Amino acid sequence: MGSVGAKEVPVLLSPEGLRIDGRQLNELRPIRIQVGALHNADGSAFVEWGANKVMAAVYGPREVHPRHLQQNNKAVIQCKYNMAAFAVDERKRPGLDRRSQEISKVIGEAFESVVFAEEYPRTSIDIYIEVLQANAGTRCAGLVAASMALADAGIPMVDLLPAVAVGKIAGKIALDLKKEEDNFGDADLPMALVPQSGRLVLLQMEGHMTEDELSQSLELGVQGCREIYEKMKQALRERYATGPIGGSA
Numbered sequence: 337m338g339s340v341g342a343k344e345v346p347v348l349l350s351p352e353g354l355r356i357d358g359r360q361l362n363e364l365r366p367i368r369i370q371v372g373a374l375h376n377a378d379g380s381a382f383v384e385w386g387a388n389k390v391m392a393a394v395y396g397p398r399e400v401h402p403r404h405l406q407q408n409n410k411a412v413i414q415c416k417y418n419m420a421a422f423a424v425d426e427r428k429r430p431g432l433d434r435r436s437q438e439i440s441k442v443i444g445e446a447f448e449s450v451v452f453a454e455e456y457p458r459t460s461i462d463i464y465i466e467v468l469q470a471n472a473g474t475r476c477a478g479l480v481a482a483s484m485a486l487a488d489a490g491i492p493m494v495d496l497l498p499a500v501a502v503g504k505i506a507g508k509i510a511l512d513l514k515k516e517e518d519n520f521g522d523a524d525l526p527m528a529l530v531p532q533s534g535r536l537v538l539l540q541m542e543g544h545m546t547e548d549e550l551s552q553s554l555e556l557g558v559q560g561c562r563e564i565y566e567k568m569k570q571a572l573r574e575r576y577a578t579g580p581i582g583g584s585a
């Protein structure tokens with residue numbers, strides 16, 4: 337352990353090339369996806385991804401609120417990402433902040449690229465993402481959960497949207513950063529992929545990378561998204577093979 341001021345900086349990569357949780361650089365954290373976790377929503381999903389716990393609920397197509405957002409030729413997609421005050425170690429101020437607004441916007445825009453919104457003019461498709469426990473990569477976990485909830489609600493889409501963050505830790509490109517890696521690493525690059533076309537519909541970056549590192553990151557991220565895509569399809573198959581969770585209350 338080194339130290340910067342009062343803060344302990346963990347060793348992010350061992351001499352053997354393993355990460356703090358023992359993962360390889362190209363390894364995802366374990367992911368568990370449960371589709372149809374809520375009775376009241378039209379579609380829902382609960383995702384546990386490493387130490388992240390994220391719930392997504394979808395309502396719609398339904399009447400647009402506020403009314404002035406209504407569009408005559410397509411559905412509006414409204415996304416609300418929220419992180420619970422108890423989701424992080426240091427209590428977060430509850431409610432809407434700039435970070436939640438930004439994440440809601442980028443996730444909503446990503447879904448605009450895949451949902452067949454023109455099939456439901458003058459309606460709203462409302463996506464709610466609640467982060468109950470956060471450990472980096474919550475926007476990606478939120479995207480995965482929301483994809484599954486949209487599919488569960490029967491909303492027609494080009495494809496599901498797998499997502500993952502790639503980053504740079506101890507000078508190396510690594511898949512799916514956990515919190516310490518996000519905090520003490522050099523860069524963080526969340527992305528969401530349309531698997532069918534190979535198009536990225538969300539790509540953000542914090543930190544610094546060279547051009548070579550960026551292309552290496554994109555390649556690793558796309559590979560990670562494809563791995564997550566398989567888990568998403570498997571979760572849908574499980575949901576519809578066994579029927580609704582907890583019966584039809």
Ligand code: CDP
Nearest residue numbers: 424425428470471472473474475476515518
């Ligand atoms: O969660 P994501 O990586 O998509 O977004 P971020 O803004 O890069 O946040 C990274 C991580 O920092 C979150 O997942 C939380 O674990 C943590 N965080 C926090 O502890 N307190 C906040 N107010 C915001 C984020």
